[in-house]
Amino acid sequence: GQNIDQPTEMTATEGAIVQINCTYQTSGFNGLFWYQQHAGEAPTFLSYNVLDGLEEKGRFSSFLSRSKGYSYLLLKELQMKDSASYLCAVRDSNYQLIWGAGTKLIIKP
Amino acid sequence: GAVVSQHPSWVICKSGTSVKIECRSLDFQATTMFWYRQFPKQSLMLMATSNEGSKATYEQGVEKDKFLINHASLTLSTLTVTSAHPEDSSFYICSASEGLDSTNGFFGPGTRLTVT
Numbered sequence: 500g501q502n503i504d505q506p507t508e509m510t511a512t513e514g515a516i517v518q519i520n521c522t523y524q525t526s527g528f529n530g531l532f533w534y535q536q537h538a539g540e541a542p543t544f545l546s547y548n549v550l551d552g553l554e555e556k557g558r559f560s561s562f563l564s565r566s567k568g569y570s571y572l573l574l575k576e577l578q579m580k581d582s583a584s585y586l587c588a589v590r591d592s593n594y595q596l597i598w599g600a601g602t603k604l605i606i607k608p
Numbered sequence: 609g610a611v612v613s614q615h616p617s618w619v620i621c622k623s624g625t626s627v628k629i630e631c632r633s634l635d636f637q638a639t640t641m642f643w644y645r646q647f648p649k650q651s652l653m654l655m656a657t658s659n660e661g662s663k664a665t666y667e668q669g670v671e672k673d674k675f676l677i678n679h680a681s682l683t684l685s686t687l688t689v690t691s692a693h694p695e696d697s698s699f700y701i702c703s704a705s706e707g708l709d710s711t712n713g714f715f716g717p718g719t720r721l722t723v724t
Contacts, residue, residue, distance in 0.1 A: 541715040586651065600651040
């Protein structure tokens with residue numbers, strides 16, 4: 500079966516760095532997405548990786564290793580507004596998005 | 609970035625009535641639109657995928673006669689929840705893309721449906 504694993508919850512301190520991991524087992528691979536979702540709101544797109552390596556976008560970076568079925572989202576200089584759920588999703592060979600359950604990130608002052 | 613709108617943002621309806629939710633892509637042509645449902649503290653659940661001008665593809669366990677999807681144009685898709693029941697109360701979110709191989713994904717703001 501297809502599976503996306505990410506930690507259920509993480510806690511970090513304002514100003515620090517946090518890494519949210521995502522491992523996947525899917526039927527084929529056509530890209531990996533990271534989304535941010537604040538409580539009660541729809542997800543917003545953060546990043547897309549299809550080749551191995553690191554993609555940097557301001558305070559957020561996303562890394563992919565296809566051979567290991569592994570990705571992480573790195574958040575630097577954490578701000579209180581970064582408290583949200585972070586969803587990892589993989590597009591399989593049928594171009595279907597397979598979703599992780601999300602990681603709830605709690606930022607403490 | 610691209611903008612996707614949904615209307616209404618919230619709706620309360622009585623059991624047995626039908627509710628229509630609209631999803632519009634405002635500044636791009638959405639060849640493909642996805643409809644999701646999200647229950648509290650749970651991840652997104654894909655309900656169906658719709659391509660403009662063709663019938664929607666429903667996920668297993670989603671009743672196509674209950675959740676009617678129409679994608680009549682490249683900028684508009686509608687989801688109609690027919691004969692709504694309290695268990696249909698949920699957060700319904702649409703996502704639009706220019707194609708199945710799009711490198712991004714834009715979501716509407718969601719519609720919170722409460723069935724009394």
